[in-house]
Amino acid sequence: MRVEVVQGDITRQRVDAIVNAANSTLLGGGGVDGAIHRAAGRRLVEYCAGLGGCGTGDAKASPGFDLPCKWVIHTVGPVWYGGGRGEDSALESCYRRCIEVADELGAKTVAFPAISTGAFGFPPDRAAAIAIRTLRALDTAVEEVRLVAFDQRTARLLERAGADPRVG
16 A cells, blocks of 8 residues: 555545545534535535544445545544543554555545644644654555645644655
8 A cells, every 4th residue: 555645625536435524423524524624515524424523543335426536434533632532552553554545435436634743732743753653554455545735834743753744
């Protein structure tokens, strides 16, 4: 599996599936979650209402609706409490479960945001290292993972952690 980093807007990624850093209700919120819900249209929230929420570290899929992807894989990252409440293992679980769900869907290309690094307060450098280490250790049919950084700082952190810069 190729793991690349690109700076940009996750809602514009032309991949099989994008990952939504969601809250436990899956009904939309701020940050990347709100952006994905707005771009996908109101059918996404209607669909997600039937999913019954999602636990931290787990993942559930929905159609992409008005997005340029087939599916949205919703995952609930951990809130950062200082590192003593299992935050690292919960974040690892997010990446692992998203790839497992992608495999179930038959997705070959998946785009991830920087899970838990916004409002949930996870340290971005620590999150980048966990993302790369976890993704590189997985046995999967997914061929390409695109780590989508909203800003240049996050893109550099992901590259330093071991992601390949996207060429072209």
